[in-house]
Amino acid sequence: MKPAKLILWAICIFSMLTTSGCQWWNRKTHSLSEPQPIKIGLSIATLQEERWRRDRDYFAERIRQLGGELIVQNANNDHQKQLQQVDYLLSQQIKVLVIVPHDLNRAATIVQQAKKAGVKVISYDRLIRNADLDLYISFDNIKVGEFMAEYLVNRIPRGNYVIINGAPTDNNCYMFNQGYKNVLQRYLDEKQIEIIFEAWAEDWRPEEAYQYIQTLLSQNKKIDAVIAANDSLASAVIEALAEWRMASNVMVVGHDADLSGCQRIVEGTQLMTVYKPIRKLAYRAADLAMAMATGKELKIDGQPIFNGKHFIKSEIITPIPIDKDNMDVIIKDGFHHREDIYLNAPYPRQN
Numbered sequence: 362m363k364p365a366k367l368i369l370w371a372i373c374i375f376s377m378l379t380t381s382g383c384q385w386w387n388r389k390t391h392s393l394s395e396p397q398p399i400k401i402g403l404s405i406a407t408l409q410e411e412r413w414r415r416d417r418d419y420f421a422e423r424i425r426q427l428g429g430e431l432i433v434q435n436a437n438n439d440h441q442k443q444l445q446q447v448d449y450l451l452s453q454q455i456k457v458l459v460i461v462p463h464d465l466n467r468a469a470t471i472v473q474q475a476k477k478a479g480v481k482v483i484s485y486d487r488l489i490r491n492a493d494l495d496l497y498i499s500f501d502n503i504k505v506g507e508f509m510a511e512y513l514v515n516r517i518p519r520g521n522y523v524i525i526n527g528a529p530t531d532n533n534c535y536m537f538n539q540g541y542k543n544v545l546q547r548y549l550d551e552k553q554i555e556i557i558f559e560a561w562a563e564d565w566r567p568e569e570a571y572q573y574i575q576t577l578l579s580q581n582k583k584i585d586a587v588i589a590a591n592d593s594l595a596s597a598v599i600e601a602l603a604e605w606r607m608a609s610n611v612m613v614v615g616h617d618a619d620l621s622g623c624q625r626i627v628e629g630t631q632l633m634t635v636y637k638p639i640r641k642l643a644y645r646a647a648d649l650a651m652a653m654a655t656g657k658e659l660k661i662d663g664q665p666i667f668n669g670k671h672f673i674k675s676e677i678i679t680p681i682p683i684d685k686d687n688m689d690v691i692i693k694d695g696f697h698h699r700e701d702i703y704l705n706a707p708y709p710r711q712n
């Protein structure tokens with residue numbers, strides 16, 4: 362080999378060695394000096410409904426903005442799975458566990474497990490009963506139920522009501538139900554309305570809501586109004602009504618402001634829904650989780666709530682009732698696009 366070529370080869374090999382050497386050194390010193398990102402675990406009971414995917418995404422976005430690292434596990438409506446998944450999260454050295462419990466009672470063992478490992482726990486959207494939680498953050502769920510019942514009873518002050526509650530394992534369902542009853546009781550006492558049927562949908566399964574309505578209609582029951590505990594159940598109720606050509610004759614309310622729920626409202630098959638600003642909830646929960654993880658003092662804006670055993674610090678966000686006349690609230694908040702909501706209905710005239 363000519364000397365010039367030899368020198369060229371030598372330069373090449375030297376620079377390759379030094380570059381990879383530098384990279385190795387950089388990695389080594391970085392891992393020694395750079396602090397590892399704070400890990401937060403999110404154990405979510407389900408992603409079945411549209412809203413939970415937003416909760417997850419907004420929560421992840423905010424944790425990332427704050428320099429944390431998020432590990433998410435979805436329990437698919439299964440308590441045992443949630444238990445195992447939290448075990449896994451704890452093994453990943455998370456500092457805070459944010460949990461949407463599948464089972465309001467049994468999740469207390471999960472909390473115990475986390476506390477034993479020195480991990481703080483935030484009950485997100487759904488309360489865990491009898492557990493030593495560090496925080497509960499949610500919406501005013503009694504208000505959600507009151508908004509739904511108020512809206513309905515203002516339109517149908519007399520008649521036959523049907524109530525389809527959500528999962529009996531979800532604490533929120535009892536709060537929604539309390540809200541319905543707070544409003545309806547007076548009308549029931551005065552015999553203006555009658556609840557001809559009330560049932561619960563296991564794991565919030567829309568098929569159950571569909572089946573209940575089918576059965577009632579096939580028994581020739583006269584239904585004037587239906588409270589469906591969320592928009593997924595309302596969708597199934599309306600599907601069953603539609604098969605009997607009764608979709609816009611029976612008044613149906615739901616909640617969550619799902620896109621399809623909003624579409625049904627502007628199309629006229631659903632009366633109203635309740636909008637819960639998910640971004641606000643998820644961002645606030647992420648802020649508080651990161652503050653907890655770094656040992657910062659928390660400034661909680663709310664009254665403690667009793668969960669059967671402990672008074673838990675809590676923050677509660679107010680929901681907003683939505684009908685065809687104030688759909689703009691949702692659009693302005695960027696929750697849905699106008700053209701998606703009015704896919705099959707004309708835009709209302711702007712004044």
Ligand code: BGC
Pocket residue numbers: 407410412486487527531533534565591592617
């Ligand atoms: C939430 C609702 C949701 C339902 C079903 C409830 O706990 O508050 O927003 O639709 O669970 O997942």
